[in-house]
Amino acid sequence: MKVLALVLVLVGLAAASPSGPVNRDITGAQVIRVNPTRASHLYYLHGLFMQDLYDFWTEPRAVGKNVDIMAQRWMVPVLKATLSKVGIEYSVIIPDLGDLTEKSKIANDRALEMAKRRNTNAKHNMDWTAYHRLDDLYDYMDYLAETYSHIVKVKTIGTSYEGRDMKMLKLSNGGFRKPIVFIDGGIHAREWVSTATVSYIMSQMVENREDYPFLDHVDFIFMPTINPDGYEYSHTNDRYWRKTRSKTGVFGCKGVDPNRNWDFHWNEVGTSNNPCSDIYSGPEPFSEIEMQNVRDQLNKYADRIKVYLTFHAFSQLWMYPWGYTYALPDDWVDLDDLARDAVDSLTAFYGTSYEVGSSTNTIYPAAGGSDDWAKGVAGIKYTYTVELRDTGNFGFLLPPGQIIPTGQETLEAVKTIGSFVASN
């Protein structure tokens, strides 16, 4: 009897987890915006964040910076009461996340349908008016390889936990051992605009090669989604899925935060040992096959990669290491200078503003990120994590109409980086 009771408690706990074993129920869930106006608020919110009871869409960063917290329906009153008790003001920015998510799915499905109808290319359905599924992206990469075979190679660098291909596109117009800019996206499944932006930049640079003269001196490697299982799952089951889909622990909770899984100061700070947490670092460093695969490519080209860019969403931040400590790398001024030049180009396009700084000092300490590993272990000097649009109005549900503007302005930043590498 006691055993049965324990099992029931454990099952209950698992279901209560924000990133629990089955689809998280977002019916009636709310996103609550909090503005910490004192250091004590920040401290309190950080404690709440580490409890893993809620899904923090933006994490406590600094006094005066909004924190957006998603609470499932049954936790909403608890969160509101907690905040009121400690005197932190809040407002509800999404009153029914289930409803909004459904509407946004309908809008994206319609946009996909229209894209398909407009399309005249027999080989692929890809465009940037909607968020596409993995198949469309991969068909497009294969199409680029076939159509631009003199400058493009597409390779499957391995498979994911669930057996999906992991495709990488190399753009090179020849030459011997040119410097490389390596760009990835989609490490966090729900950050769809990241995958879309990387594929947009890839598409522009391949299909309009002559507009990018730095390509005579620099090669590019693109991996638009390095967490394909998570990406697909966020389309089919849980729009807010962040992690990989590996089976790791008790309660049937799945997945590891792939950006806590890299073997550099692994699990030291800003991570969780709870397999149900969205920031679970994994049972060991590089437990995730997808991160092993990307690591192997970064290692393979390490001596030629001058810049590593990894795209996330959202908050509009251009960040450099370190993520595991408040200390800055010795050469932080170089990284800061290039980041500011890139952001100036980005902002000049549509006026979108970005913050620049080291990730710990800009958001929060979090160890085990790919950016830290790329610099600290692979020895790549310029490594950046970029949080794309927006600052929270739409958050993860950035409307498809913003994909192209986001892609255009980010391409400006990448052009600045490409020119920098070409002339150094």
Ligand code: 0X9
């Ligand atoms: O926490 C993360 O992994 C990134 N933010 S997100 O909201 N997209 O999840 C920031 C990572 C910054 N880099 C490191 N901490 N190394």
Ligand code: ZN
């Ligand atoms: Zn992310």
